[in-house]
Amino acid sequence: MAISLPSRYLPEPADPQAFSTNPPPRDPGPIGVLMINLGTPDQPTAPAIRKYLAEFLSDPRVIEIPQWIWQVILHAFILTRRPRALAPRYEEIWLEGGSPLLVWSQAQSQGVQEALTSQGIEARVELGMRYGNPSIADALARLRAAGCDRIVVLPMYPQYAASTTATAVDSVTACAARMRNQPELRFIKRYHDLPGYIDALATHLLRHWEDQGKPERVLLSFHGLPRRTVEQGDPYYRDCMETAALLRTRLGQDGHLIHVSFQSRFGAEKWLEPYTEPTLRDWARQGVRAVDVLCPGFVADCLETLEEIQMQCRDAFLEEGGIQFRYVPCLNDDPQWALSLADLVQTHLAGWLPGSKSKL
Ligand SMILES: C=CC1=C(C)c2cc3[nH]c(cc4nc(cc5[nH]c(cc1n2)c(C)c5CCC(=O)O)C(CCC(=O)O)=C4C)c(C)c3C=C
Numbered sequence: 426m427a428i429s430l431p432s433r434y435l436p437e438p439a440d441p442q443a444f445s446t447n448p449p450p451r452d453p454g455p456i457g458v459l460m461i462n463l464g465t466p467d468q469p470t471a472p473a474i475r476k477y478l479a480e481f482l483s484d485p486r487v488i489e490i491p492q493w494i495w496q497v498i499l500h501a502f503i504l505t506r507r508p509r510a511l512a513p514r515y516e517e518i519w520l521e522g523g524s525p526l527l528v529w530s531q532a533q534s535q536g537v538q539e540a541l542t543s544q545g546i547e548a549r550v551e552l553g554m555r556y557g558n559p560s561i562a563d564a565l566a567r568l569r570a571a572g573c574d575r576i577v578v579l580p581m582y583p584q585y586a587a588s589t590t591a592t593a594v595d596s597v598t599a600c601a602a603r604m605r606n607q608p609e610l611r612f613i614k615r616y617h618d619l620p621g622y623i624d625a626l627a628t629h630l631l632r633h634w635e636d637q638g639k640p641e642r643v644l645l646s647f648h649g650l651p652r653r654t655v656e657q658g659d660p661y662y663r664d665c666m667e668t669a670a671l672l673r674t675r676l677g678q679d680g681h682l683i684h685v686s687f688q689s690r691f692g693a694e695k696w697l698e699p700y701t702e703p704t705l706r707d708w709a710r711q712g713v714r715a716v717d718v719l720c721p722g723f724v725a726d727c728l729e730t731l732e733e734i735q736m737q738c739r740d741a742f743l744e745e746g747g748i749q750f751r752y753v754p755c756l757n758d759d760p761q762w763a764l765s766l767a768d769l770v771q772t773h774l775a776g777w778l779p780g781s782k783s784k785l
Pocket residue numbers: 463464465466486487488507511524526582586588589648649650651689691722723726727728729
């Protein structure tokens with residue numbers, strides 16, 4: 426008799442061993458690593474940006490007001506205006522290979538792949554974007570097709586936030602919820618205090634100073650969050666402040682140069698303070714002449730760093746009398762950073778490598 430299966434579960438490839446009475450142990454395949462970043466439009470055009478923003482801003486982890494009110498506001502006001510305003514801003518930063526967020530995220534995942542391979546680990550690294558392309562579902566399907574039955578999920582956000590990390594986890598588990606034969610999954614929550622991360626940031630700054638000298642102040646500009654979300658228990662603010670404190674310590678006598686601010690406010694609510702652009706304007710008005718701005722919460726350059734910081738914030742600082750504004754790029758394809766990420770992945774492989782004992 427034919428058994429009909431609920432169609433919500435995705436069909437798995439035919440398995441010749443499925444009904445064998447004494448099958449040999451199944452090879453769990455290479456270690457899968459799923460690196461997840463936010464996502465970005467496919468093109469710097471209003472229709473492509475509209476599609477991207479519609480998906481991004483319909484995520485209830487990002488906009489936490491009742492969807493029936495929000496969808497009216499989103500479609501009546503935001504998606505009718507914002508895409509056209511953003512198109513020239515994306516166009517200004519667009520690279521030959523596409524949006525910088527995609528290009529640098531791809532380079533970073535390739536770097537992690539090479540680092541793991543060079544350490545003798547049979548791994549397959551894939552990049553998935555929470556919104557847009559390449560999707561998390563497609564990246565997971567590629568890992569499954571490569572035979573990966575054990576997957577480490579690595580969100581590309583050192584500091585945990587529900588609106589970034591948790592929604593990435595939700596998306597992976599939603600995909601797994603539709604699988605008949607699920608892979609074993611491990612999730613990396615945060616790495617805001619990882620010595621390799623702090624070291625990569627410090628080396629980045631020191632190298633920059635070697636070439637161009639020190640500024641009067643360094644501003645670490647993190648992406649903001651609604652203040653309410655932190656009051657409700659999101660550890661993001663604490664994570665950001667801890668990253669800053671560790672970097673200060675790592676820089677020794679230059680640590681006092683470091684200050685913190687929050688950028689990219691969206692909507693009318695109060696967000697984490699101090700805000701980046703007003704801070705830079707205040708500093709210039711107070712007589713600070715030379716600043717470096719680094720965005721440690723973004724591991725890959727994107728609209729928020731290349732346009733908002735490197736262009737808009739530079740203009741604001743110079744407009745108020747500042748003389749020298751230097752934007753320090755994100756870690757992007759830095760090989761030291763790729764090695765640190767590969768090490769971080771390795772700490773999550775206990776019991777998965779031949780000869781290793783599970784510490785779980
Ligand atoms: C790095 C961590 C990020 C957090 C935390 C974050 C929270 C957050 N963002 C919005 C709204 C927008 N963010 C936008 C762009 C954007 N945001 C991040 C990262 C974080 N966001 C990145 C890497 C990017 C760049 C994408 C790119 O294509 O380069 C945008 C789109 C641009 C714009 O319209 O200004 C919006 C909108 C909210 C509401 C939020 C937390 C609640």
